[in-house]
Amino acid sequence: MEFIKTENLSFYYESEEDEIQFDTVQNVLDGVCFSVKRGEFVAVIGHNGSGKSTLSKHLNAILLPTGGKVYVDGTDTQEEDKLYDIRRKVGLVLQNPDNQLVASIVEEDVAFGPENMGVEPEEIRRRVDKALKAVDMYEYRLHAPHKLSGGQKQRIAIAGILAMEPDCIVLDEPTAMLDPKGREEVISAITRLNREQGITVVLITHNMEETVDCHRVVVMDKGRILREGTPREVFSQVEFIRRHRLDVPQATELCAKLQASGLKIDKLPLDAKECIDLLSEVLI
Amino acid sequence: MIRDITLGQYFPGNGILHRLDPRVKVLMLISVIVLIFCTFNFFALSVVVALVAASVIMSKVPLKLYLKSMKAIIIVILITSLLNLFYGTGEAIAQWWIFKITQAGIRNAVFVAVRIISLVMVSSVLTFTTSPTDLTDALERLMKPLGIFKVKTHEIAMMMTIALRFVPTLLEETDKIMSAQKARGADMESGNLIKRIKALVPILIPLFVSAFRRAYDLAMAMECRCYQGGKGRTRMKQLRMHGRDFAAVAVVAAVLAGVILCNIFL
Amino acid sequence: MSTLLRCDNLCFTYGKGTPFEKDAVKNVSLDIRKGEVIGVIGHTGSGKSTLMQMLNGLIKPTSGAVYLEDADINADKSKLRDVRFRVGLVFQYPENQLFEETVRKDISFGPRNMGLPEDAIKERVKRAAEFAGLKSELLDRSPFDLSGGEKRRAAIAGVIAMDPEILILDEPTAGLDPMGRDVLLSQIEAYHNARNNTVLLVSHSMEDIASIADRVLVMNKGECVMFDTTQSVFSRSAELEAMGLRVPQITKITTELRKRGVPLSEGILTVEQAFDEIRAILKKEGRI
Known part of the structure; x- marks a missing residue:
């Protein structure tokens, strides 16, 4: 059973006016059929302007389709009176961690969502503590966000969504503005949420190394879905990935080159460890 | 600084x-x-x-x-x-x-x-x-009686909260933009008053642009977190x-x- | 190659005399030669950004000195602006500093501050836009109408237009997609080759550094812990990892294989090099 399903989703800006100056790239969608199962960890990759961000904003009704349908847990996102139901089921984390924190104290910020939903005070307290612990930021609950690192701020933003107890979290390039350490913190936090709490995760990114552990990778370009499959299936097509302005891990690239020049390799490696194991078997 | x-x-x-x-x-x-x-x-x-x-x-x-x-x-x-x-x-x-x-x-x-x-x-x-949040919280609650005069007490308090949250961020940004323009030879320390005011343009414009971009992002983030004004809102504290x-x-x-x-x- | 910029025991302490006092840079001494490309690595808070801002006099060292061709840059405050024209600094997310009505005007901000005549400014804008890969029809557009990648290039052109002898770029590829990153890096390389100036590239991407740098400067906790050729720095992967830094994935793979007895060279930096060496081994053994 699909938790999120888009049917022939199309989106374009009606007029120049609507095209907010802040996203000058024309992100349009052109007949996207995308679905996510409950508990799944899906990565959507594509270069800037491929439409992946626009897709993410349709999953919790921030944008509404100009053609086709989006269903969240069976509800059409165009049903206006279900808007907040949809947003509490699917939380969206944005790219810039600085611009999505509302309050000057970490725990107050995390409480913002449940407060808006009218949750009882004791229950908010419980959810805030739980959410902060889940992203490993509990000890920073009384800090001011502007003094934290990018990775920490982004984890607070995730906790803010978690406190609404959603079924699914969509992250729109959450690591694009972070340093490697921040990236790792954020990716391991969301991987843990998926594995331990069964939360459905949709990760939008162009950093291929972040997608190695997910269940399914979806490749987008020009507002369409080009290909999907397990990370191994997708990354094995080195030429295809390259052609669509994306990266493959160096480990995969090296072995694909060796494969092309005649070395027999059954399973292309995705990370350094797999590559070392494979090549030491071949070379030693 | x-x-x-x-x-x-x-x-x-x-x-x-x-x-x-x-x-x-x-x-x-x-x-x-x-x-x-x-x-x-x-x-x-x-x-x-x-x-x-x-x-x-x-x-x-x-x-x-x-x-x-x-x-x-x-x-x-x-x-x-x-x-x-x-x-x-x-x-x-x-x-x-x-x-x-x-x-x-x-x-x-x-x-x-x-x-x-x-x-x-x-x-x-x-x-x-x-803390700034406690302060705005107190003001919101103290101003509540003004609600009968159609004063939007929640909205005022929300604006204060956001302003407080973004003051340090924007100060830091100002610092960064100033350094960046200085690196391109902007001179902010000499000249008469008019010249000095003119020298602020390369700082103020990027600052406003960035503030608007942040506001746009923040509005979206607030929508994602089910913000719908003061109606039906509870407080943790x-x-x-x-x-x-x-x-x-x-x-x-x-x-x-x-x-x-x-x-x-x- | 002759020394162009020299740092002598450079120190900087934030908030000196307050309870928040913090050493950002400690006793950094180094020589930067004319025409080399230096990669600067270290994680956030390692002091690399502070160090870069000391090199063009935006931050005055608490102690120690920076010499540009043997002249202390902080000796005469009125000459500091000239230093900034010679040591160009592109900040992180430089597109946030665009402010003029047109891209052309924005790029000419630096040259105009230098007091150049109009036709020289025009020439410089044209050349800088070319180096940055900006199409000439974009020059008369508002910088706010450009795409993210174009804005970034316009901002970089604004510094290149000053024709600095040393160009410092603080994370120029942050937030770009893989294609945007590759294009920008190759443009920087082309610019360097054409002008033969010195380039300092601060980056978190070891792959970027490996592909472009002659030497690598490693900052950790405010100190310069390594400053050597790219190959030798990246062959010290254990030390780098202890500081929380990575080496390029390909270097990690080949270093480990070498340790296990595969006859590969030390400090392999690119996939091409690794591929050539491994293919040669396989060929020799008749495996392919």
């Missing part, structure tokens, strides 16, 4: 003033401000000064920080005191050209200086001991009055009475 401004910055702590109900603190501040301007003789003034000094000590915030916030307005104090010094009526003690100093003038100058200093000190006590809050109110009330008595009888 711009980032070093301390006026109106929270200093985390666990003293008695930190733990007071923020609503009580705001009301106390208002009554002390009224008090400061209702003191007409030295006795009443010294009672107020004693109260302000006591609250500064009880705040357990380093005196250095108070002095730092004082530094920003020292010129205001000097100018107003000087004006008062020369505008007294009565017999001149000293005179030079059109300036004359009278006893009343000296008295006014001292009063004004002490009043402004007390005002800044006592306001700093509030902002040092109360409930404000409850404790014994210490009533005690604080009592102390301020006593001082208020004392000052009124001083004003009448002395």
Whole structure:
């Protein structure tokens, strides 16, 4: 059973006016059929302007389709009176961690969502503590966000969504503005949420190394879905990935080159460890 | 650097003033401000000064920080005191050209200086001991009765919260933009007034652009978190009055009475 | 190659005399030669950004000195602006500093501050836009109408237009997609080759550094802990990892294989090099 399903989703800006100056790239969608199962960890990759961000904003009704349908847990996102139901089921984390924190104290910020939903005070307290612990930021609950690192701020933003107890979290390039350490913190936090709490995760990114552990990778370009499959299936097509302005891990690239020049390799490696194991078997 | 401004910055702590109900603190501040301007003789003034000094000590915030916030307005104090010094009526003690100093003038100058200093000190006590969120929270709740006059109290409080949250971020950004323009040879330190104002353009435009972009992002983030105005909203932190809050109110009330008595009888 | 910029025992302490006092840079001494490309790595808070801002006099060292061709840059405050024209600094997310009505005007901001005549400014804008890969029809557009990648290039052109002898770029590829990153890096390389100026590239991407740098400067906790050729720095992967830094994935793979006895060279930096060496081994053994 699909938790999120888009049917022939199309989106374009009606007029120049609507095209907010802040996203000058024309992100349009052109007949996207995308679905996510409950508990799944899906990565959507594509270069800037491929439409992946626009897709993410349709999953919790921030944008509404100009053609086709989006269903969240069976509800059409165009049903206006279900808007907040949809947003509490699917939380969206944005790219810039600085611009999505509302309050000057970490725990107050995390409480913002449940407060808006009218949750009882004791229950908010419980959810805030739980959410902060889940992203490993509990000890920073009384800090001011502007003094934290990018990775920490982004984890607070995730906790803010978690406190609404959603079924699914969509992250729109959450690591694009972070340093490697921040990236790792954020990716391991969301991987843990998926594995331990069964939360459905949709990760939008162009950093291929972040997608190695997910269940399914979806490749987008020009507002369409080009290909999907397990990370191994997708990354094995080195030429295809390259052609669509994306990266493959160096480990995969090296072995694909060796494969092309005649070395027999059954399973292309995705990370350094797999590559070392494979090549030491071949070379030693 | 711009980032070093301390006026109106929270200093985390666990003293008695930190733990007071923020609503009580705001009301106390208002009554002390009224008090400061209702003191007409030295006795009443010294009672107020004693109260302000006591609250500064009880705040357990380093005196250095108070002095730092004082530094920003020292010129205001000097100018107003000087004006008062020369505008007294009565017999001149000293005179030079059109300036004359009278006893009343000296008295006014001292009063004004002490009043402004007390005002800044006592306001700093509030902002040092109360987190910005507590402060806006208290204001929102205190303003609630204004709701019957169609004043959008929740929206005002929300705007204050967001402003407080983004002040440090934008200050940091200003710093960065200034450095970046300096790296391209922008000269902000020399030239006449017009030239200096012109030199601000390369800083202000990027700053506004960035502020709008942030506002756009933030609005979206708030929508993602089901924000729909004040209706049906609950709060995680409930404000409850404790014994210490009533005690604080009592102390301020006593001082208020004392000052009124001083004003009448002395 | 002759020394162009020299740092002598450079120190910087934030908030000196306050309870928040923090050493951002400690005793950094180094020589930067004319015409080399230096990669600067270290994680956030390692002091690399502070160090870069000391090199063009935006931050004045608490102690120690920076010499540009043997002249202390902080000796005469009125000459500091000239230093900034010679040591160009592109900040992180430089597109946030665009402010003029047109891209052309924005790029000419630097040259105009230098007091150049109009036709020289025009020439410089044209050349800088070319180096940055900006199409000439974009020059008369508002910088706010450009795409993210174009804005970035316009901002970089604004510094290149000053024709600095040393160009410092603080994370020029942050937030770009892989294609945008590759294009920008190759443009920087082309610019360097054409002008033969010195380039300092601060980056978190070891792959970027490996592909472009002659030497690598490693900052850790405010100190310069390594400053050597790219190969030798990246062959010290254990030390780098202890500081929380990575080496390029390909270097990690080949270093480990070498340790296990595969006859590969030390400090392999690119996939091409690794591929060539491994293919040669396989060929020799008749496996392919």
